[in-house]
Amino acid sequence: MNTPFPLLQVDGLCVDIHAGAQTKHVVRDVGFSVQRGKTLCIVGESGCGKSLTALSILDLLPAAAERRVRQLRFAGEDMTALDACALSRLRGARIAMIFQDPMTSLNPVFTVGTQLTDVLRRHRPVSKGEAWERALYLLQRVGITNAEERLRQYPFELSGGLRQRVMIAMALMCGPELLIADEPTTALDVTVQAELLELLKDIQREFGLGMVFISHDLGLVSKIADELIVMYAGDIVESGPAQAVLNAPRHPYTQMLLRCIPRPGSTQAKSALPSIAGTVPSLDTPIRGCTFADRCPVAESRCREPFAAMATGAHRYLCVKAGAPHTSPLAQETV
Amino acid sequence: MNAAAQKHTLALENVSFAYGQAGLFRRSPPARVLHGVDIRISSGMTVGLVGESGSGKSTIAKLMLGLATPDEGRVLLDGQPLQALSRLERARTVQMVFQDPYSSLNPRATIAEILAAPLRVHGIGDTASRSAEVRRMMDAVGLVPAFAQRYPRELSGGQRQRVAIARALMLQPRIVVCDEPTSALDVSVQSQILNLLLELQRERGLGYLFVSHNLAVVQHIADEIVVLQGGRVVERGAAEAVYFRPGHAYTRQLIGATLLPPDGAFAAGVTA
Numbered sequence: 123m124n125t126p127f128p129l130l131q132v133d134g135l136c137v138d139i140h141a142g143a144q145t146k147h148v149v150r151d152v153g154f155s156v157q158r159g160k161t162l163c164i165v166g167e168s169g170c171g172k173s174l175t176a177l178s179i180l181d182l183l184p185a186a187a188e189r190r191v192r193q194l195r196f197a198g199e200d201m202t203a204l205d206a207c208a209l210s211r212l213r214g215a216r217i218a219m220i221f222q223d224p225m226t227s228l229n230p231v232f233t234v235g236t237q238l239t240d241v242l243r244r245h246r247p248v249s250k251g252e253a254w255e256r257a258l259y260l261l262q263r264v265g266i267t268n269a270e271e272r273l274r275q276y277p278f279e280l281s282g283g284l285r286q287r288v289m290i291a292m293a294l295m296c297g298p299e300l301l302i303a304d305e306p307t308t309a310l311d312v313t314v315q316a317e318l319l320e321l322l323k324d325i326q327r328e329f330g331l332g333m334v335f336i337s338h339d340l341g342l343v344s345k346i347a348d349e350l351i352v353m354y355a356g357d358i359v360e361s362g363p364a365q366a367v368l369n370a371p372r373h374p375y376t377q378m379l380l381r382c383i384p385r386p387g388s389t390q391a392k393s394a395l396p397s398i399a400g401t402v403p404s405l406d407t408p409i410r411g412c413t414f415a416d417r418c419p420v421a422e423s424r425c426r427e428p429f430a431a432m433a434t435g436a437h438r439y440l441c442v443k444a445g446a447p448h449t450s451p452l453a454q455e456t457v
Numbered sequence: 458m459n460a461a462a463q464k465h466t467l468a469l470e471n472v473s474f475a476y477g478q479a480g481l482f483r484r485s486p487p488a489r490v491l492h493g494v495d496i497r498i499s500s501g502m503t504v505g506l507v508g509e510s511g512s513g514k515s516t517i518a519k520l521m522l523g524l525a526t527p528d529e530g531r532v533l534l535d536g537q538p539l540q541a542l543s544r545l546e547r548a549r550t551v552q553m554v555f556q557d558p559y560s561s562l563n564p565r566a567t568i569a570e571i572l573a574a575p576l577r578v579h580g581i582g583d584t585a586s587r588s589a590e591v592r593r594m595m596d597a598v599g600l601v602p603a604f605a606q607r608y609p610r611e612l613s614g615g616q617r618q619r620v621a622i623a624r625a626l627m628l629q630p631r632i633v634v635c636d637e638p639t640s641a642l643d644v645s646v647q648s649q650i651l652n653l654l655l656e657l658q659r660e661r662g663l664g665y666l667f668v669s670h671n672l673a674v675v676q677h678i679a680d681e682i683v684v685l686q687g688g689r690v691v692e693r694g695a696a697e698a699v700y701f702r703p704g705h706a707y708t709r710q711l712i713g714a715t716l717l718p719p720d721g722a723f724a725a726g727v728t729a
Contacts, residue, residue, distance in 0.1 A: 167643040167645060167646075168614070168643055281510075311509040311510055311670055312509075312670050312672075312711060312714040312715060312716075313509060313710055313711065313714045314509075315714065315716075316713070316714035316716075338643055338644065339644075339716065340644065340718045341673075341715070341716035341718050342716045343718070344716070344717075344718040344719055345716055365719070368718050368719050369719050378645065379644060379645060380718055382644045382645045382647065383648075383673070383717065383718065384648075384651070384673050384674055384676070384677035384678075385673065385717055385720060386672075386673055386676040386677070386697075386701070387701070387720075388720055389677060391676065391677055391678075391696065391697065392655055392677070392678065394652045394655070394656075395648035395651055395652055395677070396648065397645055397646075397648040397649040397652065398645040401613050401615075
């Protein structure tokens with residue numbers, strides 16, 4: 123599928139949160155694109171703007187938050203020009219979303235079957251029977267045995283892993299082109315997580331699905347991402363082909379995130395792990411220069427001045443010290 | 458405080474446990490969640506307990522705290538049945554750190570009140586000596602004194618988990634049960650909390666039961682790993698041996714599901 127335009131194109135996305143007279147700029151000038159059949163991952167610590175970025179694509183931001191965007195195109199179509207009606211036709215049908223906590227995103231008073239069939243009948247002119255058949259097929263497809271029985275059950279009767287499978291099936295009911303998943307496996311056991319990731323990859327291959335996958339887990343991300351965005355305090359601090367970013371990170375923040383993870387075999391067991399001192403800034407007042415400078419071990423005075431992003435091919439990073447290719451700001455410090 | 462020099466051991470010996478399910482109209486057969494489990498924690502060492510939801514990890518934590526009594530087998534503290542001790546004595550020996558630092562701290566109490574509560578409940582010291590002890594403990598876990606008058610909601614997840622650890626240590630326990638203490642935290646904060654736990658262990662000779670589903674984390678912090686499946690211990694051994702030479706298929710499955718980023722040239726230099 124070599125279409126001239128990407129499935130999703132985001133350019134100059136900003137999210138502001140208004141609290142009284144104060145305005146916080148919590149997502150600043152974020153841009154990325156998602157190709158059909160490919161996965162874009164957004165990583166970063168809590169409070170870095172990952173979820174707000176995802177929600178703003180579908181215009182699902184909380185009331186206090188305001189989106190400004192230079193360009194937002196889905197399959198070539200300008201999403202900012204759509205009215206509420208057109209947008210809700212898109213949501214759940216051509217763009218589907220999976221949230222972190224399946225217990226709070228399923229309705230407790232309706233059966234799984236009702237909730238699955240409702241999605242399809244809301245968007246497509248199909249009979250109840252046809253919708254039921256599709257729900258049954260998809261539950262089986264996401265690896266649920268005795269699907270017929272599960273359709274008649276309520277969410278509380280299912281385990282966390284089963285509920286998340288139901289959420290995936292629901293997201294696929296209308297055959298979407300883009301799937302946005304916000305930490306869909308965080309609450310699950312590792313073995314269940316591994317199964318669900320395999321399942322998502324299979325489904326992606328089968329349907330040519332584009333995916334935006336949000337996670338704080340760099341290990342997970344390394345298994346599924348084609349493209350990777352690292353966010354910090356509302357900025358994209360590093361982005362590019364996932365393997366390039368993970369194998370040769372250029373921004374000190376990405377480098378430190380990777381170093382925090384204990385790796386059996388290369389980290390000395392019971393030794394002190396590297397960590398990032400301090401916390402994510404509150405963004406009450408705009409920060410001049412690099413937002414990470416306060417926590418960065420190699421920051422210097424020029425980091426406090428405004429600067430432009432650097433790039434090596436498609437690999438971009440927001441750090442003045444990562445200038446020349448094949449130098450790593452942190453490596454210079456520790457060698 | 459010469460207790461620090463003394464070695465203590467908390468042991469589950471051949472423990473089985475079943476939850477009786479009292480229904481509204483009938484009593485369903487008890488659900489047996491542990492089958493002949495042996496676990497032994499001594500001062501200064503860490504046992505990593507891994508397994509999936511429903512494998513019986515939380516029940517083991519309950520038994521070790523004396524919050525449940527085994528149907529079969531014994532829970533022994535230094536050779537004495539744990540149940541023979543009073544509730545207060547147990548609390549001075551075994552403490553717990555919970556997974557979720559957002560729900561395990563009283564939202565209406567200040568950090569100083571939360572930390573002084575164990576001492577107050579046990580009638581230890583007066584107001585002045587208690588607040589001195591609170592300051593000492595806050596310093597030990599890396600919380601600045603200004604936090605004493607703050608409420609949990611004003612703290613980040615990592616700071617809250619430090620409060621939870623400080624609270625667990627207020628009574629100078631010998632054994633601490635940590636139930637997934639870092640799984641709700643970002644990796645950057647996880648490493649800080651793991652460092653803190655290791656440091657406190659070295660200083661105070663604490664024994665840890667570290668419950669987690671992340672085998673990479675467990676391998677880092679534990680001396681011994683116990684793998685639990687369906688209430689049975691399916692594998693146990695030195696942490697390194699279990700991680701690098703797993704004998705049981707289930708252990709291999711858990712290790713295979715532990716996702717780590719690529720171990721490139723960059724990461725290899727970490728320990729240098």
